Amino acid sequence: MKLTFLGTGTSQGVPVIGCHCEVCQSLDFRDKRLRTSLHLEKDGKSIVIDTGPDFRMQMLRESVPRLDAVVYTHEHKDHTAGLDDIRPFNFSQQTDIPLYGSPRVLNQIKTEFSYVFAKNKYPGIPRVLINEIGNLPFDVMGIRFIPIEVMHHKLPVFGFRIADFTYITDANYIAPEEIDKIIGTKVLVVNALQIQxxxxxxxxxxxxxxxxxxxxxxxxxxxxSHRMGMHQRIQEELPKNVNLAYDGLKIHS
Structure with missing residues (x-):
């Protein structure tokens, strides 16, 4: 399984508009962070976790030729706002794109992108297939996803385990029974916003x-966040098995 970090930034991205801190002014490409998203390639299938506001730029930067499905962690705009830009994949593949999310997330998407679900559809809008997920494992194009419910303050958010890989974003608490689902993971991705x-x-x-x-x-x-500090400086202080991800980083699991 090949995994590409499409974006590793917080909701405002890095640099932050109007900010003149050393991170936002950095010339190190690893300090330039689009909104958080992940591209997963396995068995010829192409799946994206979250379509944030930078989705179009991320697809162009990584030259992603195909999109088979989108899986959503939660409904915040920095994870959903780019949904409209799946349209080129609709056109090139001549297929509807399956979306996977909890009922709450899908209802929010239906509200924010109401034109996609209108009875009388405008020509050229995104074409999607809605798939509700819950706490039970589910398959996406033959790939097994195990949902892991984490808390984002008071909002339940899904992380996902796929084989020996686990991806968690927007969490500040994970219950013991959900941690049990993660034990045994060989490659773990988890959010770390800042030091404070x-x-x-x-x-x-x-x-x-x-x-x-x-x-x-x-x-x-x-x-x-830009408040974390410079990529190179933080990386030097991390344990040997821990890495500060950056946009465009590719790993295998």
Whole structure:
């Protein structure tokens, strides 16, 4: 399974508009972070987790030729706003694109993109197939996803385990029964917003403690704010098996 970090930034991205901090002014490409999203390729299938506001740029940057499905973690705009840009895939593939999300997430998408679901549809709008998911494992194009419910302050959010790979974003608490689903993961991705405490995201310290509890062979940090600090500086301080992810990073699991 090939995995590409399409974006590793927080809801505002990095650089932040109008900010003149050293991270936002950095010339290191690893300090340029689009909104968080992941591209998964397995058995000839192409699946994206979350279509944030930068979805179009991410697809162009990575030259993604095909999209078979989209899986959503939750309904916040930095994870859904780019849905309209699946249209070129509709045209080139002549297929509807399946969307997978909880009923709450799909209802929010139906509200925000109401024209997609209108009875009398405008020509050229996105064509989608709705698939509700819950806490039970589900298949996407023959690929098994195990949902992991985490808390984003008071909002339930899904992370996903696919074989020996687990992807978690927008979490600040994970219940013991959900942690049990993660144990045995070889490659773990988890959010680490910044060093200072935050109401709805793991800090760097909290993310590292969680990684130590799970004990993966390799871990990657994502959903990173400009307040985290310079990529090179933070990377030098991390344990050997932990990496600060960056946009465009490709790994295999």
């Amino acid at each position: 405490p935050h109401i709805s995201h793991f800090t760097l310290e909290e993310a590292l403690a969680f990684i130590e509890k799970i004990g993966p062979e390799t871990a990657y940090l994502t959903h990173i």
